[in-house]
Amino acid sequence: PDPGLPSPEPGWRVWPRQWPRWAPYATAVWGVVYAAVQTVWAATGTTVPWSPHVAYAPGVELALAVLALLAAGVCLATPWPLARRGRVTVAAVLAVAIPVFAMGMASLPAYVVTLAALSGVESATGFAHVLLNTVGLALLLLVGVSHRRRLRNRCPRCGAGHPGDGSGPLVHPPASVATRPTRIQVYLLMCGLLPWAVVKTIWTLGGDALSVTAEKWREENAGGSGAAKALASVGIDVTVLAALAGIFLLLGLMYPWGQVFPRWTPLLTGRRVPRLLPLLPAWLSAIGLSVYGVVLVIYAPLSAAGALPRIEPDGTFTSSAGITWMVLFGGLAFGGLGFALITAARSYATRTRPACANAATDAMPGK
Structure with a gap:
């Protein structure tokens, strides 16, 4: 060459x-x-x-x-x-x-x-x-x-109107924070996790709630993995831990450390975060969580009102009211987390959308 x-x-x-x-x-x-x-x-x-x-x-x-x-x-x-x-x-x-x-x-x-x-x-x-x-x-x-x-008639890769086939280098925007309305909306949606997480934590710590005793809860979860049992021994339910991981993802989508690796990532500090690294799990999780949450939030009150078949207690719950409340709490948690991920991911996708280098050059003053 x-x-x-x-x-x-x-x-x-x-x-x-x-x-x-x-x-x-x-x-x-x-x-x-x-x-x-x-x-x-x-x-x-x-x-x-x-x-x-x-x-x-x-x-x-x-x-x-x-x-x-x-x-x-x-x-x-x-x-x-x-x-x-x-x-x-x-x-x-x-x-x-x-x-x-x-x-x-x-x-x-x-x-x-x-x-x-x-x-x-x-x-x-x-x-x-x-x-x-x-x-x-x-x-x-x-x-x-x-x-x-x-x-x-836009570039199929970056969406901008520029000549060329859109296969050259990309220019990425600087790191930024989500807008204030977006942050407020996400935090409000995250509050839907609280009732569900509190009840789960009460059970894990040995308390009784919503017609479920701590003893029955331990029996139902006796067949769990060693990791789940180890977390439960210190009062952490594995599903609550998964929700905390979702919250971590939400924060990364809203703040600059989700776009540029921060100081507490020693080998990667200062490097740009690959755009799909947070977006892919956010979108894939948000779809299922939001749909499931909406179904539960609609079903629970209709069931309690008699418009739909009542939710019968299973081996853990001893009353229909208790399991109905938990279904509602689960809907608020899953739906809230799902829609929060959708909101934050949309903001992140907009703020981090790259442009083809020739489009960025054409947009410069004097060009």
């Missing part, structure tokens, strides 16, 4: 920049794999749980397979100029596929918590199904964003 020219960048640095190019093809591969897995499960009668007590019917699995293939087909068409009918078809398929596959990965936070607690996975097929939906949802969102930007 000519010594006067700069050395070419390694592929591992260039490849992520070119995601608008490869995302449609990666989505097509995912669609074929997803359809094949769903078809095999339906043909063999494999149990794939949707909830602890409900499994996907073979007909539903085949419908999901068809939808995945349709999504794969329209994604392959997005990089090309499309007539009005083609644009409508792409928009319609993505409008259906994205919510469907988002619902399919809604239980991802629950699997993450059980794995973090070293409690194992209750259903291997259920976990595989959630992971397949998660990968598909992420790819479909990438394709949807780049397609929408192309339709607006």
Whole structure:
């Protein structure tokens, strides 16, 4: 190579920049794999749980397979100029596929918590199904964003209006704090965790609450992992610890140390935080938590009022009122954390959105 020219960048640095190019093809591969897995499960009668007590019917699995293939087909068409009918078809398929596959990965936070607690996975097929939906949802969102930007004659990668193919270096904005209204909204939503966390902590510390005795609580959790038992011995419930991790993520999304590694990260101090490092877990957790929380918050009062079947006490709870209150507290906690993550992640994504270097140069004064 000519010594006067700069050395070419390694592929591992260039490849992520070119995601608008490869995302449609990666989505097509995912669609074929997803359809094949769903078809095999339906043909063999494999149990794939949707909830602890409900499994996907073979007909539903085949419908999901068809939808995945349709999504794969329209994604392959997005990089090309499309007539009005083609644009409508792409928009319609993505409008259906994205919510469907988002619902399919809604239980991802629950699997993450059980794995973090070293409690194992209750259903291997259920976990595989959630992971397949998660990968598909992420790819479909990438394709949807780049397609929408192309339709607006914008750069499919950064969204700015500039010449070029959008494959060069990126310019990142300086670290910043979320706006005051955003911070207030997030803190208010975080308060939804308090009733649920207080009750869980009372049980873990040996107290009685909501018709559940400390003895019964210990019996029900006797089969937990060693890590969960060790945390419980010092009054920390593993799910409360997971919620604290969510709060840590929220703070990182709102303050500069979530964009530039702070001093208490010795080997990384001063380096830019990869944008997807906080955004990916935030978005993936927020979807499931917010949906689950809304369902519980709606169901609990309707059940108490008799509009829906009353929630019957199980082996831990001894009264219907106690378990109904806990369902409501859980809805406030999960929904509050989920919507707080959505709010903070939107702010973080806006504040940290990079621009292609040529777009930043064109925007300079005098250009």
